[in-house]
Amino acid sequence: MVSESGSSSSQPDLSKLHHTEHETSSIFLRKRKAPDNDFAYQFSEFREEILGILIASSRSNSENINTISQNISSIKDQLSDIKATTEHLITENNNVKSQITKLTDTVKENEEKIEALQNEVHRLTSTQSTSLPVLAPLCHDDLIVEIQERAERSKNVIMVGLSEPQVDTAVERLDKDKCEAQRVLKAVAPDCSVKRVQRLGKYDSMKTRPLKISFASQDTAKSILRNKNIMNVEVKKLETENITITRHKVPTTTYEIADNYEDIKTSTKAINFLYANVRSIVKRGKLDEIRCIIETFPTTLHIVVLTETWIKGENEAMRLKITNYTHYYNYRTAKRGGGVSIYVHNNLKHEFLEEKCEDNNHFLWIHLDKLSLDIGAIYKQPAANVSQFLELYSTHLAKRKRAIVFGDINLNLLSREKSTKEYKIMLKENGYKLLNKSDKEHCTRETSTSKTILDHICTNLPDNTFHMAIIESSLSDHKQIYLEVNRIQPERPKKLHYEAVNYIKLYETIRQEMTSANLMNEYKRLEDLLQKSISKDKVMKTKLQNAPKADWINKDMIKSINIRNILWHKLKQNPKDEENRNKFIQQRNFTRRYMQTTKNQYYHNAFQKCERNPLNMWQLINSLVANKPRSSSVPSKLNTPLGQITETKDISEHFNKFFSNIGSQLASQIPKEYHDNPINILSKERKSTDKLLHFEPATVSVKTSVKKFRTD
Template identity: 45%
Template sequence: MVKPGKFDELKCILSCFQYSLHLIILTETWLKSDDEANHYQIPGYTHYYNYRSTSRGGGVSIYVHNKLKHRLIEEQCTADCHYVWINLENYNLDIGAIYRKPDTTNLKEFLDIYSQQLYKRGRAVVFGDFNLNLLNMEFVTTYREILQGAGYKIMNNVSEKFCTRECVTSKTIIDHVSSNLVENKFHFALIDTPMSDHKQIYFEIINHKRIFNKKVQYEAIDYDKLYKTIQEWINKEIINEINNRNILWSEHKSNPKDEIKHEKFLKERNKVSEHIQQCKSKYYLKAFTDCINKPKKMWSVLSCLSCNRIKKEWVPNKIKTQNGLISDEKEICDYFNKFFSEIGSNLANLIPSKYHHSLTINKVTLATGSPKHTLSEITPTTTDEVGKIIDKLNTNTSSGLDGVSPKSLKCIKNIILDELTVSINKCLKQGVFPNSLKIAKVTPIYKSGCKLDV
């Protein structure tokens, strides 16, 4: 995944699909940090991942389409084996992505962890590079027994003809799909391309509806100008070159000893990789050149480029408390609320007692003490004052929890001004403030240190 051009090629291939894929699962991503993972994002998808920070290799990623309601339920790296589990709320379905390091020394530990995870799930489908060859019964007997005991069935067709990795000397099935959805029908296909030395797996639960790309109907628009504006660096020429390279790959695979076919494939492979990078560079160079004196458009281009750095939901899926780890969303919210409501007084109590009678501290305390006036004592407002406040609102700011934007408020000002003024004065007279306007959305932002600590 981190090899230059490889991820861009994946984007090119995804653009050819007539419908959106729910999930894209990658193994052996070779990611080494959160910052690096943030560089590999697919527009319209959320990226969940687990990486190995102590050594090279490994890693798994799950890209989930944002039209689905989803959440991370578990991710860990133990003994260089990776586990990521997410939940698709729309389907009441858990999805797992697993990578097991290719050695036999950690097999028992891996099977213990994996079996515990399987028993915790409800309806689930699990994908992974297990590095356990289903064609070799010597090492997979216990693995099969664990799956069977947890109610799971291997979806692969266990035959050399349907191997997931093939080289000159051997054929193996080390990439597996398993599920406990016994009542569902599936479509399972293997795709052989030069993107990886493993075959890609296409898996579809047949009775689940696909998410088709939404078609937007435009009116009174110059379509030539529109298409010119939205043209991306991915073009038909690149797609044709990828298809041609795949044909040469198939010819080479059918006759691996033919040096001429091998040479043709390598030449086309390198050509595709270079062309993708050239098209992408030229596209963004032209985009920056066209808006060199237009800061707003420049930021728009930068925003387009930063689709690799999507806005993250910083709310953690688990945090550490005095009583241990908690993962329930409501408990996490309550803990954050308790922490921030008490942090002021807790820090104040840490101030040495000799400073408690400090003149400076007393002045601050008096200045920020309880208000001496109530709402009912405030002078009523006027339509002129309310109108001026609305006129000064910044239309570039977002709407509040009520969903009313400053721009909308300005548009309907003359219609609501009298009634709005009456409502404000009524609240002042009765000494009340609307509860709905007391709500604030607070988002904790991770800065540094352990992500489990508040």
């Protein structure tokens, strides 16, 4: 046998050749060294490959850089948004904190008010048998004061028709009134106890005043009111007087807002006021518009109060007259602006009290005699020191027992500023209450961005009912105020008593005397007889003074003013509306021209008709003069080098001294040469050393000067 592995034959094994070649095919053989040109070619390829790799890498890096840049920009924008959002959140957070603080303060304030109200209600319910103490009102506790007043009035009744006792002293009258009231009330309430009584109104022995009866509790008053009909039947059995009992009503103030004057609710049984901030009454046409407004009201406007009149002097003030009114005024001389005026109807007996201008703040006071009422007009300039003004204002208010005050105070009642609070406290300390309604709807000055109450009315009248109307007007940037005070009867029209001849009796007297005495030819005795008979047959007659004529004012003019005011109100609500602005400007200019043209044409036509008839001309002049107040519409006042004099006796004394000394003063101014030799006065050769006898010729004709006169 032949061993396959152990054969030592020297011949190669060719059977394994194919297998060996297949196994060695994967072995890398070492190449021969390439020549130089082959290496350069390979290096070039290698370089191109490297460059391609670098270019591709560069493009990739560029794209990556752009992407990163965009991402960074986006991050920056997001950071800006985050920052803005953060700032907004911080602002909102601060606002929320402030609102929370305000709400906290409001809650605390309301809790204090609720607690005070609860204490007050508890006191009212627990002290029915004792008198209710009047608590000092706090700054914002008007509701508590109102509750107290209503509680006090609910214990009162008013008895009408109980005759007044005819005794001399007021104390005795009160005692008898109390006894009579107790006797009458026992018919329905035998156990009632009258706490006190008071007659309402001024004492007049010829009249019977209502009697206010106060009880200890509300139940007694309610019981009497429920059974008053039974009481009337019982009273008729005792006496013949017609006695009635009514509830003691609480005085109220009603309000309205008007676009024109004809829509305002008015009463003939009240005293009526009109207040306006005019911003220069001396401006052409404004005084005429005030006259038109006065004629518009169906009732008499007794008092017209104006602020910011801008009057500069006495002569200017004396020209600003309104028919049948007396003009009181106070003005500043240091600079333009300010000033107050009060026009009082001559049906009311009135007198000047006081005027003052200090730090360009104005105070003017008058007195209405029959009503025993003081009327004040106040103006505070915006830049005035509030503390000093309030101190001065307080001294004026403290002097007045019964007063109504109108004024442009330039303190906003809708504001919570410290100065406004001090102003309200000052009024309450002096016993005055504001009649303005403190809400934006009843503001007295309105712009496109704000609503304020700068014009105030206050009073210390306790038992009167008021009606106030806010009137839209473009006369200035302030609204006008109409105030009506009820329960004050205005003075009746004046009665003139005069002597008149009864001609029927005169004729009979003369005929009898002439027949009996045969006086046909005795003229002297006839004259004596006529004078004697006229004196004998005079009788007293009475007539009512005629109201002043309307002159040139007509309904179309009033209608034009109302339309202008309505357009003005629309423009203030939307100041960017050009259409409304143009309409308002056109209507304003038309109203101004129409008012002036109508006035000029009225007087021109009146005189034109009598141009060739002197008799009719004088009749027209007399009728125009009769339409004006005969007495001066300016109160007695005289400015002297030593100051202003208002007392009539002092004015008369000053005139007496002036005219008694004027002769010697003028004589002392004549040069001495004329004293020594009077012939020098007529000498042609004299040398004039002064202008005593020198008159320069006028260069302007009188006719030209008269034509330039203003009609208003």
